[in-house]
Amino acid sequence: NAPAAVGQSLGLAALFFMSVVMMTSAGSTLDSTFTSLAKSLAVDLPRLARRASDKLPSMRVGAVVMVIFAFLGNLPMFAGTDILKATTISGTMVMGLAPVFLFYGFTQWSPWSFHLSFWTGLGLGVLLAVGLIPSSWAIGDGAYAMLLGVNAYGFLICTVCFFLPLLLKRLAGKPVAAEGA
Numbered sequence: 001n002a003p004a005a006v007g008q009s010l011g012l013a014a015l016f017f018m019s020v021v022m023m024t025s026a027g028s029t030l031d032s033t034f035t036s037l038a039k040s041l042a043v044d045l046p047r048l049a050r051r052a053s054d055k056l057p058s059m060r061v062g063a064v065v066m067v068i069f070a071f072l073g074n075l076p077m078f079a080g081t082d083i084l085k086a087t088t089i090s091g092t093m094v095m096g097l098a099p100v101f102l103f104y105g106f107t108q109w110s111p112w113s114f115h116l117s118f119w120t121g122l123g124l125g126v127l128l129a130v131g132l133i134p135s136s137w138a139i140g141d142g143a144y145a146m147l148l149g150v151n152a153y154g155f156l157i158c159t160v161c162f163f164l165p166l167l168l169k170r171l172a173g174k175p176v177a178a179e180g181a
Contacts, residue, residue, distance in 0.1 A: 002144075023036035037069060073129030088147055089129045095154050096121020099162035117158045124154040 008013035042062035096118040103109070127133050128150045137153055138145035169175075 008056045022160065034066045034069070040064045041065045088144075089125060092128055092151055092154065093125025095125070095151060096158045096161075098155060099159045103162065108166055109162075110169070113162045116161035116164060120161045121154060121158045124150055124157070143155050158174075 002013070004018075010018075011163075040101040041060065042059070042065060049117070099115055099117045100109075114132060124133070128146070133146060133150055137149040139149040
């Protein structure tokens with residue numbers, strides 16, 4: 001458990017602070033995940049199926065969906081999986097959003113900037129999850145060497161993908177203005 005080990009090595013106050021931050025983050029993530037999942041399955045899907053909203057008790061269905069997914073989501077933990085695996089892989093998958101947020105307001109952008117960056121990051125996360133990233137991408141020797149490498153190189157690749165449409169526009173002699181702004 002890497003976060004706990006780091007917190008313990010920094011002392012009791014740091015461990016307490018890190019624990020509060022991690023629990024707040026986890027609670028926020030679970031809240032939004034369960035809420036959106038419950039709404040999708042209890043409200044939105046029945047409406048898409050053109051069922052009358054009064055025939056389905058959506059609050060009860062939403063609560064049942066949350067309980068079922070909480071149980072199913074914890075099953076891998078009983079199988080002995082690494083506690084950080086789910087968060088690290090999902091974090092890698094959304095690394096393509098980093099350039100979008102980091103450079104927002106500082107540079108021009110294009111819808112292609114978003115798509116190239118986001119889908120590249122998602123693709124790298126999927127490749128990491130299925131073990132198709134070459135071992136040469138690993139940085140260091142530890143258990144998380146491959147994860148570090150994919151995130152470091154992936155961030156650079158996603159950043160290049162973010163700026164590539166702007167560079168190509170500039171090379172083509174077209175004005176680089178924020179599209180959709």
